[in-house]
Ligand SMILES: Nc1ncnc2c1ncn2[C@@H]1O[C@H](COP(=O)(O)OP(=O)(O)OP(=O)(O)O)[C@@H](O)[C@H]1O
């Protein structure tokens with residue numbers, strides 16, 4: 001197990017290749033955002049269009065933190081896809097490997113958000129057409145790190161080729177990470193996921209996801225089970241921060257309390273902060289604090305990318321995150 005993420009070869013050009021979902025989010029915010037059926041019209045505080053998709057948010061947040069980032073994803077040949085490509089390019093995310101599918105709509109999410117909690121409706125569209133063959137060999141060979149987001153949305157498309165893709169990446173000196181996010185099917189993986197996890201250097205679930213993937217009753221049991229193969233784990237705990245663990249021990253990072261505006265994408269921004277820290281050579285607990293800082297900051301804006309901090313701000317915020325041994 002390598003101590004830090006990322007190859008050290010002399011000429012890597014892309015720090016981070018992110019693979020996964022790329023779709024606009026329609027964010028509905030207010031104290032009462034529960035729809036009333038029966039053709040009733042209800043007024044809410046705000047509705048906005050934002051960069052969405054866990055992979056796209058992580059890619060954009062990592063680019064804002066100064067990494068060279070490329071996204072591998074699939075969108076439709078429609079205004080929603082054009083919006084995503086334009087927003088990502090504006091933030092210097094390389095989009096040459098985002099496939100544009102004819103006759104398939106761009107995926108779309110509607111998130112009904114009231115501060116700390118939200119309900120999410122997603123039509124996957126082109127998202128679920130992405131396969132391992134969409135990863136250009138040239139991109140893989142120059143990547144320091146390969147991160148996959150939203151495994152469960154891509155379980156039947158990218159999933160079958162993912163273990164081999166991760167294995168090839170690692171053989172070439174590229175480290176790997178996975179954020180499964182929620183499983184809408186409620187099955188929480190099978191042998192295919194086990195094979196992917198065996199090739200994953202760093203797993204990035206939230207607490208509810210970790211318990212389900214590990215089929216464990218407690219967080220400690222889940223961390224123990226999910227690090228047994230020698231991989232690292234960072235578990236996102238919402239306002240309580242995050243816990244990291246590997247074969248050597250565990251640390252808990254606690255951000256200062258704050259009142260969130262919208263928690264959409266906090267986990268994806270956390271991933272960007274943590275990966276940036278590790279790729280810049282920080283030790284795991286320090287990188288965890290950077291992840292918490294970027295995640296917490298994102299809760300102060302609307303959508304996943306409404307408040308993406310740069311590296312200097314992230315470092316300042318990370319100094320206010322308390323890190324202590326745990327477990
Ligand atoms: N209410 C909050 N107050 C302070 N920090 C928060 C809050 N919510 C999230 N964060 C920060 O963001 C990080 C990631 O958030 P969270 O635990 O919600 O991830 P997640 O469940 O994976 O989110 P996502 O819905 O984006 O997938 C946390 O570890 C924490 O640092």
Ligand SMILES: [Mg+2]
Nearest residue numbers: 181206267268
């Ligand atoms: Mg998440």
